[in-house]
Amino acid sequence: MKKKTLIIGILLLTVILSACAPTSGTAVSETRTVSINGTGKITVTPDMATISVGVQTKHAEAEEAMAENNVAIQAVMDTLSEFGIEPEDIKTSNFSVYPRNEYDNDGKITSTTFVVSNNVSVKVRDLDILGKVLAAVVESGANTVSGVNFNISDREAAYADAMALAVENARSRAEILVEAAGGKLGEVQSINAHISGGGVVYMERAAMDSAMASSEVPVSAGEMDLSVDVSVVYEIK
Template sequence: MIRTVLSLAAASLAMPAAAAEVQVTSQGPVVELAVTETVKAKPDIADVSAGVTTQAATAVEAMRANAAAMDRVVQRIRSLGIAPADIQTTGINLGAQYDYDQQTQRQVFRGYQASNRVSVTLRDVKRTGPVLDALVAAGATDIGGPSFSIDDDTAPRAQARQAAFRKAQAQATEYARWAGYNGVRLLSIDEAVNPVRPMPYAEARAASMDAKSTPVEPGLVGTSVTVAVTFEMTR
């Protein structure tokens, strides 16, 4: 994404500082650019979720049955070597259930439904398929994910930042030359880091993954950085 604004008169640009506002005065026209660059990399984190839903005649029975079922799922997760810090309960719900009687046109109470859900962070994406299968085998009735990400995206973020700035500088220099100026001088810079997002990736599954497990393709995730810069055109 590129946004360009050319000013043919001298401009005064404000740059924020920690303690005070600094005024930077330009003597020539300015060019403002907003450039976004994305760097793709293999994910090393997979987030999945598993839920259990139970029904019973009373609220107490529904919660007890749900607790027992979820305990089996959590114990299975722990047996797979998942660290306690990577297991988190994300929702517990209990509600009355009704059926609609067409003849009487009234709601008919039929019991209670309880649900419990946990999220699990996997630090080996190749285990995603087998772990999902293990959760279902342990009694999970609802599976979510996977969502892939990079645990430490410092390196790809730095690459995206550098690429965005270099592109912005090159484009500003082009504008300056087209306008009859020799170069540019940096006046301000601002950065926005965008969330990682999945990217298509055609690599086959790892050979070590059990062929009988649920197939999971981790693909690539992209780290995006948007750099907004202002340059003064110089002679």
């Protein structure tokens, strides 16, 4: 009895599946689409900068080198605070202590000097004071400055504008193409975006070194280009 029930169940399932399957004569409607690329590009002026400054001290005794470094870096931090730079915008980026040996002709160590380096990364959100900050930190004891990186504080908003331009560009091109072929542009089926550009603008250390003797380092933020490329697939009505 169980075997008969199982056979009947299999036969019923086969009939149901056969009924659901499309016949060879059934027409399948295919969505016609067009794929197009678009580009959006905007130019922005940096409104902030990140500087890397530090203090390097040397002494025959590691403790003395450390003590001298602590005093100097604290003076740098105090200077930054005087310019209104918030503590959260100052971050230690590197700290190291290592021995530097001198050798004679036989390869024997003749003397050892301990080198202590302490570097901080600083965000300056007011570019009007940037030149004064650079000169002031050097005057207060910073003897390593690796450069200035200009950037924008709200990158998301800037890229959103570039994306909107890219999509608008893609739609305009798609409409021209489809209408020229006698069709009408439909809804978006898919979209992909690629963000490029927007790299930070650098002021090289060589340019800074030549200006550090002045009371205010001359700086120029310049401009940054942000670009977004999109690939959009539209339905053709």
